[in-house]
Amino acid sequence: MADSGSAPARSRGNLPPLQLHVPEPRFRPGDQVDYSHIVVPPAGAQTRPDETCDPIETKPLCVDLIRVLDDEHRAVGPWDPKLDPETLRRMLRSMALTRAFDDRLYRSQRQGKTSFYMKSTGEEAISIATAFALDREDMVFPSYRQQGILIARGYPLVEMVNQIYSNRADKLKGRQLPVMYSARDYGFFTISGNLATQYPQAVGWAMASAIKGDTRIATAFVGEGSSAEGDFHAAMTFAAVYNAPVVLNIVNNQWAISSFSGFAGAERATFAARAEGYGIAGLRVDGNDILAVYAAMQWAADRARANGGPTLIEHFTYRAEGHSTSDDPSAYRSVQEREEWPLGDPITRLMRHLIALGEWSEDQHAAMDREVAEEVKAATKQAEKNGILGHGMHHPFHTMFEDVFEELPWHLEEQADQAIRERRTKFPDWKPEVPESRS
């Protein structure tokens, strides 16, 4: 038989056999984790070029780590955004509210009130700083871990819970996976489960904004794992070629479900370093330092507004919890990492900073935690009146076929009837909310 291309390996002369490198995380469950490979430069040591600089001037900032809060909890260096204490307290509260929301809704899933939930624990600074640094009119194209932006923009918590419970008040009519919010009036683009699609969408939106002569900019978020998607690179090319007014964020929380960041390229270069290849500005920032994130976001937003073009920001952080309620991280990583993460916890860091300024106290903090927990509890109780998973108080079954076509095409009409017939066979006691046949 002719050679099919699967002939056994053979040596040619003295050439070594070819090999692939398959990344392997440094530590697995039960290992003593050593963080010495994570370089944490001193806070305040990073230079801050002008927002209108040539992209190449940001090259050192793509491998460094922009940090503002130092070990004594002071804000130092040229990236200190010099925010007033009242703003800092509002940021602290938004982070605490986001964490309280996550904690309660996670428990709701365990109680069977929803099928699914995703926390952003440890990454709150990234969302909250973004919401504070951008204008309310700027458009956000988030991934599923930026609920903090919606919360900080004042979206009603009860609407979020209605969506998570897929109940009769869910504005998305139960058509989206829980946590995949959509809030046009809050500049929060529909979250998509198809990773990285938000990147080209954000760049397209930003280009349209420029074409229309508008002044609003766009921002997009992907996880470091999702940055391995083709959409990421297509978006980078468009953003660079047309100098789109967009801030492109990579949240490097070290993990993509059970895959460590090495599978997305972290062993080779920082994620921010990709900016240089596309000829755009790049920044790498301590994602657990809310002042550093705010300053980086503000810098990039100002640059975009001044027609300086796109910026790629890598937020270096750690996913403190499991990927979602369907995940058990103790199966693939060391459980101590969460406590030992060298860049600490973003809420604790801002709290200590405010205390060091004499603008906050442990007692005030404890009182705030109680307040935000009550606020979330009240929202969930209110949403529960509209129904929880499996209690039948969802949008009428037939509505799943509506709202796409002005008139339902014949094949969907058939599918709708078939679905209703199947449902009647499986659940003979089912009382349809509408006539059983649509015809």
Ligand SMILES: Cc1ncc(C[n+]2csc(CCOP(=O)(O)OP(=O)(O)O)c2C)c(N)n1
């Ligand atoms: C295109 C696509 N591929 C794969 C998945 C399955 N998936 C959902 S979340 C996830 C991990 C993403 O990790 P990362 O981008 O680092 O974001 P993080 O969850 O850490 O915030 C994967 C692989 C998907 N939803 N879409």
Ligand SMILES: [Mg+2]
């Ligand atoms: Mg990740």
